[in-house]
Amino acid sequence: MTKEAIMLMNEPDNRFDAAANEPSGRKTGPVILDMQNISLSFGGVRALTDISFNVKQHEIRAIIGPNGAGKSSMLNVINGVYRPQQGEIIYRGQHRRNMDCYTAAKSGIARTFQNIALFKGMTVLDNIMTGRNLKMKSNFLMQALYWGPARREEIEHRVKAEEIIDFLEIQAIRKTPVGRLPYGLQKRVELGRALAAEPEILLLDEPMAGMNVEEKQDMCRFILDVNDQFGTTIVLIEHDMGVVMDISDRVVVLDYGKKIGDGTPDEVRTNQDVINAYLGVAE
Amino acid sequence: MNLNFFFEVLIGGLLSGVMYALVAIGFVLIYKASGVFNFAQGAMVFFAALTCVGMVDQFGLSLWLAVPLTIVVMIVLGIAIERMVLRPLVNQPEITLFMATIGLAFFIEGLAQLVWGAQVHKLELPIEDVPSEYLMEKFNILVSQFDIMAACVCALLVTSLALLFAKTKVGRALRAVADDHQAALAVGIPLQRIWAVLWAVAGLVALVAGMLWGARNGVQFALTFVALKALPVLILGGFTSMPGAIVGGLIIGASEKMAEVYIGPLVGGGIEGWFPYVLALLFLLVRPEGLFGEKIIRRI
Numbered sequence: 001m002t003k004e005a006i007m008l009m010n011e012p013d014n015r016f017d018a019a020a021n022e023p024s025g026r027k028t029g030p031v032i033l034d035m036q037n038i039s040l041s042f043g044g045v046r047a048l049t050d051i052s053f054n055v056k057q058h059e060i061r062a063i064i065g066p067n068g069a070g071k072s073s074m075l076n077v078i079n080g081v082y083r084p085q086q087g088e089i090i091y092r093g094q095h096r097r098n099m100d101c102y103t104a105a106k107s108g109i110a111r112t113f114q115n116i117a118l119f120k121g122m123t124v125l126d127n128i129m130t131g132r133n134l135k136m137k138s139n140f141l142m143q144a145l146y147w148g149p150a151r152r153e154e155i156e157h158r159v160k161a162e163e164i165i166d167f168l169e170i171q172a173i174r175k176t177p178v179g180r181l182p183y184g185l186q187k188r189v190e191l192g193r194a195l196a197a198e199p200e201i202l203l204l205d206e207p208m209a210g211m212n213v214e215e216k217q218d219m220c221r222f223i224l225d226v227n228d229q230f231g232t233t234i235v236l237i238e239h240d241m242g243v244v245m246d247i248s249d250r251v252v253v254l255d256y257g258k259k260i261g262d263g264t265p266d267e268v269r270t271n272q273d274v275i276n277a278y279l280g281v282a283e
Numbered sequence: 284m285n286l287n288f289f290f291e292v293l294i295g296g297l298l299s300g301v302m303y304a305l306v307a308i309g310f311v312l313i314y315k316a317s318g319v320f321n322f323a324q325g326a327m328v329f330f331a332a333l334t335c336v337g338m339v340d341q342f343g344l345s346l347w348l349a350v351p352l353t354i355v356v357m358i359v360l361g362i363a364i365e366r367m368v369l370r371p372l373v374n375q376p377e378i379t380l381f382m383a384t385i386g387l388a389f390f391i392e393g394l395a396q397l398v399w400g401a402q403v404h405k406l407e408l409p410i411e412d413v414p415s416e417y418l419m420e421k422f423n424i425l426v427s428q429f430d431i432m433a434a435c436v437c438a439l440l441v442t443s444l445a446l447l448f449a450k451t452k453v454g455r456a457l458r459a460v461a462d463d464h465q466a467a468l469a470v471g472i473p474l475q476r477i478w479a480v481l482w483a484v485a486g487l488v489a490l491v492a493g494m495l496w497g498a499r500n501g502v503q504f505a506l507t508f509v510a511l512k513a514l515p516v517l518i519l520g521g522f523t524s525m526p527g528a529i530v531g532g533l534i535i536g537a538s539e540k541m542a543e544v545y546i547g548p549l550v551g552g553g554i555e556g557w558f559p560y561v562l563a564l565l566f567l568l569v570r571p572e573g574l575f576g577e578k579i580i581r582r583i
Contacts, residue, residue: 079469105471117466119459129452130459134471136452150451193470 028249029057032233033078033201038087040073047073048084049257055201060227060234062244064268065254066277071237072114074254075203078235079104079111092200106134108200112190112207114237120179124170124189127178128161131196164192168222184215191222195230202226204236208243216240220247245269253277291424292544293537298430300536301437302499305492306513307520307528308441312485314522315448316457316477317369319380323388325510327486330395331357332493332502336406337399346409350490357486360391365479373474374464392507403503412499433495437529440491444484445525457481461523515563521576530574535559 033055040048048070055061063071076082078089080099089096091107099109110131119127136153165174168188173181178189187207194202207223208216224247226232238244244251245265253261253268255277261268268274306328313321334356338349368383408429415428448454460467460474468474493502496509512535520531543555566573 081465081468101468102471102473105469111469113465113469117463117469119462119466121462122455122458126455126458130455130467130472131470133452133456133459193466197470 028059031055032057032092033235034090035074035078036088036090038074038077038084038089040070040077040082040084046257048077048254050086051254051257051259052087053252053259053262055233055235056249057233058227058231059249060223060236060247062248062251063235063237063254064239064241064244064251065260068256069254070257071254072205073257075111075205075235075237078201079109079203105197108197109203110194110197110199110201111203112187112194112205114205114209116183116186116190118178118186118190118193121177123175123177124181124192125161125165125174127189128164128192128196129157131193132157132160134197161196164195167195167225168192184211187211187215187219188222191219195226195232198230199232201233201235204234204238206237206239208238208240216243223247287422287424290422291426292540294424294426295430296537296540297533298426298434298536299540300516300532300534301430301434301529302492302495302532303512303516303535304529304532305433305437305440305488305495306509307516307532308437308444308525309485309488309492310510310513310517311522311525311528312444312481312488314461316460316481317380318377318461319384320522321485322381322384323391324485324489324513325507326388326391326395327357327360327489328493328496328509329502329504329506330360330391330493331486331490332406332497332506333395333399333404335490335494336404336497336502339406340404341399346407350494353490354487357490358483361481361483361486362479364482365475369478369482370475373468388507392504396504401504403501404497406494406497406502408494408498429498436491436495440488441525441529448525453477512559515559517573518563519566519573521573524573524575527573527575535562538562 031054034052035054036052038048038051039046051070051074063074065071073082077084078099080101080103083098089099091099091109119130122130136157162174165171168191170185170188170192173185178186181189191204191207194204204223208219211219220243223234223236227234236244236248248265250263251261251265251268252259253271253274255273260273260277261271263271306324309324309327310321313319313324331353335346335349335353338344338352339346344352364387368387369380372380372383410429410432412427412429414425415431418424418426448457456467456472456477459470459472460477464474492509493506496506500506516528516531516535518531519534520527520529539555539558542558543552547554
């Protein structure tokens with residue numbers, strides 16, 4: 001992290017119009033996801049050490065920290081890719097030792113990945129439809145025959161997928177194989193697939209990495225709209241401090257797998273530990 | 284040129300192509316859902332046929348009882364493969380899975396011979412490999428009724444599988460799994476269950492292929508090499524396409540017989556063995572994804 005990053009942290013940032021218009025102090029509900037004393041290690045490497053934080057309903061919660069701080073590992077714990085050695089996850093009142101991917105998806109946790117994980121050979125529409133897979137009920141045989149209720153269901157879900165396509169303004173590319181799209185659009189499609197599951201919590205792993213300013217503005221607007229219109233709770237990892245400070249309600253700061261700060265953007269930006277972590281301590 | 288003879292060669296070729304297609308379908312199934320060339324498919328064909336014959340020969344069961352039992356065995360095998368081989372390899376690169384299938388091939392070949400012995404078995408199907416009398420009288424061409432039955436079985440299999448893949452959520456899930464494990468898991472596709480089902484289905488296809496090939500050539504170790512014949516079929520039709528496997532099979536079957544009969548004498552014969560591979564090689568230069576395969580997309 002450079003000095004500019006810290007300057008961005010400390011100066012109000014008006015690059016993002018949508019964000020700037022957002023009234024501060026949005027309504028947030030009760031705690032929906034509570035991570036308690038999570039520790040995760042790979043062999044001898046401790047990725048996460050005794051981290052606790054919670055996420056309230058309808059808030060935008062950011063996780064920040066220098067590279068290798070354990071941010072992505074944290075998301076992977078939340079949606080069940082990794083199993084923590086210690087700690088407990090309380091999601092919607094249910095205590096769990098760990099998640100598994102299927103249960104997580106089934107109970108309304110959707111996510112995007114740092115290095116886009118789309119189905120590259122499939123079209124945008126098909127990618128978004130996979131996001132609805134869990135919502136489809138009709139059985140194997142009926143589906144195979146594409147018959148009666150199965151057909152009706154397919155159409156229903158297609159309508160939903162089209163809504164998301166409209167929402168993300170990607171109508172023009174709906175039949176394009178995803179592998180052909182530029183990076184920024186791929187990120188948008190990935191968001192679309194996650195939204196298709198109508199998630200309770202949306203985990204975004206660096207949704208703006210590698211984007212130019214306009215693309216970032218668009219992405220910011222989508223994230224805020226999702227949060228606003230669908231009431232989706234959002235947990236995001238992001239390196240762009242301007243974005244993080246502008247759109248998030250609360251911020252968790254990780255460094256070397258430990259939590260060094262937690263609070264509103266204002267609290268975090270004046271936290272001495274956080275400044276030290278980003279700039280290094282003066283000797 | 285004798286027209287009747289021409290048609291006989293053509294039809295014979297097409298029908299033997301169906302037999303290749305039958306083997307190729309097994310490959311397509313696994314490839315579609317994991318992006319992996321299943322080296323063990325030949326071994327599964329051998330294993331399935333040998334298990335079926337073994338039950339008939341050694342336990343004196345009737346064929347009608349042996350077939351359902353073999354189906355059960357193949358399903359169990361499919362589930363076991365998912366549990367013990369594939370599950371620990373989720374999220375690994377495709378080459379790792381491919382290497383695993385090579386190991387699997389040797390294991391299954393060994394297992395089959397360990398249980399049932401290595402000698403050649405004769406498999407009697409209720410339909411004989413003789414020319415169909417109806418076609419002989421009506422059109423005066425010789426076509427084996429066994430081949431015709433094989434074609435019907437193949438058509439049935441392909442139609443049902445193609446339907447499954449084309450429009451259903453299962454089909455979409457399968458393609459998704461092939462593209463990206465991690466993403467598939469994240470959208471809640473039950474990867475493990477899908478793999479187990481798929482390997483079980485691949486096992487059933489292997490059983491059908493094994494019985495038809497076994498009835499013709501005898502159930503023996505050489506059945507594992509049938510898989511090699513499926514390679515040019517796959518290259519032609521595309522690794523990801525069910526109909527592609529059929530069309531590829533038909534083209535390979537017809538062209539190799541035609542080449543043998545009409546070009547063979549000019550170069551001293553023996554073309555049939557290598558002609559499909561040359562055809563496939565030429566095809567690779569023009570259309571590497573095959574006739575019906577998914578387009579290969581690379582961004583530069």
